[in-house]
Amino acid sequence: MQSRGELPFVPQYDRQKKEMVDLLKERGVIDPRVLKAFAEVERHLFVPDALRNRAYDDCALPIGCSQTISQPYTVAFMTQYLDVKRGDKVLEVGTGSGYQAAILAEMGARVFSIERHAELLYGARKILEKLKYDVATKVGDGTVGWVEFAPFDGIVVTAGAPEIPEPLKNQLADGGRLVIPIGDLDMQQMNIVVRNGDDYDVKEIFGFRFVPLIGKKGWG
Secondary structure, three states: OOOOOOOOOOHHHHHHHHHHHHHHHHOOOOOHHHHHHHHHOOHHHHOOHHHHHHOOOOOOEEEEOOEEEOOHHHHHHHHHHHOOOOOOEEEEEOOOOOHHHHHHHHOOOEEEEEEOOHHHHHHHHHHHHHOOOOEEEEEOOHHHOOHHHOOEEEEEEOOEEOOOOHHHHHOEEEEEEEEEEEEOOOOEEEEEEEEEOOEEEEEEEEEEOOOEOOOOOOOO
């Protein structure tokens, strides 16, 4: 576990965070590593000040640039299926608020995160650095991945795509997992992709709703 920065202890948020983790357990999140990360990372630091009283509600919240921080259950669901091990190299497509990156870093992953909105990326980077999470970030088109650091043990995409981008599949390590929502602009099915050599096993899970994945291999 990485140490957090010197931040004030706020009992109100501590209670709300515990209630959030309890709800995740009730909804079927059972991986103790995931639950421990959610108990450690301060979600209220990743949302706008005006929304901090809702930071631990199980809902998505706006963060600017027509983007959202996903609801805690969605983040936990995707993280659990990513099956992160300490030391794994993980690519995140869509840095957003930085919360998902913080969860992955708290679990001991080496995180690489791409965001197309510079404003969001710089804000997320500032928070992650303050919390002492070592996350590599860049502004760019996440649909083409980050080939310089491939292959990745895991790739998580935090926006909905019309189909699985080939560059992301190609940048998976053998045995690696890609978790990505696929569908139309209104609803997506979560796809769990596992690479086995030159083959890919794909499992689809019930629907979610994400902001659209924009890029060369997304919605354009």
